[in-house]
Amino acid sequence: MNVIGVHGREIGQVTERAQFAVVPLGSVEYHGPHSPLGTDTILADGFAERIDASLHPLIYPTVPYSACPGKTQHYPGTISIRPSIFIDYLTDVVEGICRFGIRNIVLLNAHDANMGPSRTVAEAVTGSYPDASFLLINWWQMATVDFTQRLGLFQGMAGRGHGGPYEMSAVKAFRPEMVIVQESxxxxxxxxxxxxxxxxxxxxxxxxxxxxxxxxxxxxxxAGQSIVEEASRNMNLLIKEWLDMRTGNNGEAK
Structure with missing residues (x-):
């Protein structure tokens, strides 16, 4: 269920049914001449939609702006938010979710520079809400490093890297028209x-x-379809294990 469609009169039912909230994290960042500026937002959206509905997620809108590393900040189209601002912003978002009554939160990340701030936010908020649990998922880590090599998806490399074949093939799986490689x-x-x-x-x-x-x-x-299928499968297995741990396998919150 997407939180955008929840009516005020439904809030009690929704919070009772939802097992966890999902906050997808993207960016607006240069990924090369062949790739969209919204690469990370497309991936965050796409993987959020691949979460198994039977796990009862409540999906929040993707955060599109974030801190970007120095190596991309000066490339055209990149919008970089100061890390301190991003940390404050994300803290307010997840504390709002906690006040909503949900204590299990997945931060579903598609941008490497979000990793540090996300961990910082999760650590801080659990100080205010000791019963909260955050699962930080970087989608690209949901397939093993040697996965593409075992399947022979890329020749002479694993394909990993910013704007590289691994990431951009995954974008093609969601939005095939958005990745355009030219001879130049x-x-x-x-x-x-x-x-x-x-x-x-x-x-x-x-x-x-x-x-x-x-x-x-x-x-x-x-290649993108294989990557997305493997990453989605492992992502859902990880979320299920986390939820089982949180409920003690009997449906009752710990």
Whole structure:
């Protein structure tokens, strides 16, 4: 159910029925000449719609504006909100949901720069609402890193990267007309991993970068459909496990 369509007289019924709220998080950000500025918003919307209705989600409107990294801020079309403003804004949104009577909240993210602020908000709000639980889902992490390689979706790479084949193939699965690669568009290879261990590297101008990265001619609808199907399946399994944990498998809130 989408909260936009809820009438005032239905609020009690809706909050009683909904098992959790979903706040999709997008951005307005340059993703290369081949990609829409609303890439992350399209993905956040699309995956929100793929949440299993039998889990009884209450879906809120996608937040379209957010903080953007330095490496995309100066590219045309990017709108970057100061991180402190975004944190305050998102805090007000989720506290409003808590006051509405819902304590289980999924932050469904499609923009990597939302990860830090989302965690900050979740940690802070659980201080005010100790019975609240936040599940932070980054859609691209709902398929394993080697998933595309096992299926042979992309040649010579996993396809990951901002505006790259992995992300933009997923956009094609939702909006096939929105990704347009031309012969003049550069193909770029990002730098190889520094370590097999997790790490965070922040650079203003990374290697293999022009507001996007990747061998973009390998974007395809078929790859996108496989990625979206796998990510959606794992996303719903994760949400179900979380809800089962929250209710103790007996339908009663912990």
């Amino acid at each position: 568009d550069l193909e770029l290879d990002s730098c190889p991993p520094l370590s097999p261990l997790p790490y965070v590297l922040v650079e203003g101008t990374p290697q293999g970068w022009d507001g996007y990265t990747g061998r973009i001619r390998q974007c395809s609808l078929e």
